[in-house]
Amino acid sequence: MTAAVIDLGTNTFHLIIAEVVDSSVHVLYKTNVPVKLGEGRINEHIIISAAFERGIQTLKTFQKTIKAYGATTVKAIATSAVRSASNGTDFVQAARELAGIDIEVITGDQEAVYIFNGVKATGVISGLSLIMDIGGGSTEFIICDNERLLWKKSYDIGAARLMQAYFNTDPISQNDQEAITDHLDKELTGLKEACEIYQPRHLIGSAGAFETFAAMLVKELDIKSIKSVPLDLNAYHELSQKLITSTHDERDAMPDLIKLRVDMVVIASILTNYIIRHLNIAELSLSTYDLKMGVLYTLTGSKP
Missing domain, CATH: 3.30.420.150 (Exopolyphosphatase. Domain 2)
Incomplete structure (x- = not known):
């Protein structure tokens, strides 16, 4: 299968697309974007509006690439910046509605x-x-x-x-x-x-x-x-x-x-x-x- 993984890091969003066969992984494409989701107020547990918008726009671009490669499995994983933010749930909802990306917020x-x-x-x-x-x-x-x-x-x-x-x-x-x-x-x-x-x-x-x-x-x-x-x-x-x-x-x-x-x-x-x-x-x-x-x-x- 062709699988896409999005890692929504606090500083950088990563996209990697790979062919997964049995126990092997063959990378077809990868990129990263310095979204800086934690900019400004991470210690106040807030994703500021500019970072929020950068994140959604990046996910929209990632979605286009994922479709171009025909990935049948997509895993989008959000970590510290989203899981600790008071508006993290809003970001997850916006990603689903505006970019067509379902995000899984994982624990540490x-x-x-x-x-x-x-x-x-x-x-x-x-x-x-x-x-x-x-x-x-x-x-x-x-x-x-x-x-x-x-x-x-x-x-x-x-x-x-x-x-x-x-x-x-x-x-x-x-x-x-x-x-x-x-x-x-x-x-x-x-x-x-x-x-x-x-x-x-x-x-x-x-x-x-x-x-x-x-x-x-x-x-x-x-x-x-x-x-x-x-x-x-x-x-x-x-x-x-x-x-x-x-x-x-x-x-x-x-x-x-x-x-x-x-x-x-x-x-x-x-x-x-x-x-x-x-x-x-x-x-x-x-x-x-x-x-x-x-x-x-x-x-x-x-x-x-």
């Missing part, structure tokens, strides 16, 4: 399962591992081994949420960094307890900001053609320090750093540094497969 736990399915399909998981997916609204953590999902949790500490709450200076001040760290100390006690039990040492970053890290670290890397790649921890630390201490204009001029992530990559770096430092991570990898690929592999009948 469901999101984590899809992410695990996607990362598992790359073959990058080696032994006990911690998967981290930094979204705009939420960040998911999954402890797993090569075969099983062992523990999962979604936290409302996405890059857009933290940026709107704490990113007050250019470059980000030490005080703002410490405020983020204090917030993570309070929020992530459950994750730390789980990692004390399982002790994963391999951190796998799922797409998003980790693709940016990889593109900036591994020269001549074609992100679109790979499933996963190991990243040197020392080189990552040098890069993250450069990103955190730079101004917006300095980051904007850096090669391989897309416009959408020019500021959010600072938050992603602080988040990733926190996890590496507090959980004794010894190995770092990128998985280019994430939620949307996980949804596609679920359609093949694959189970975590």
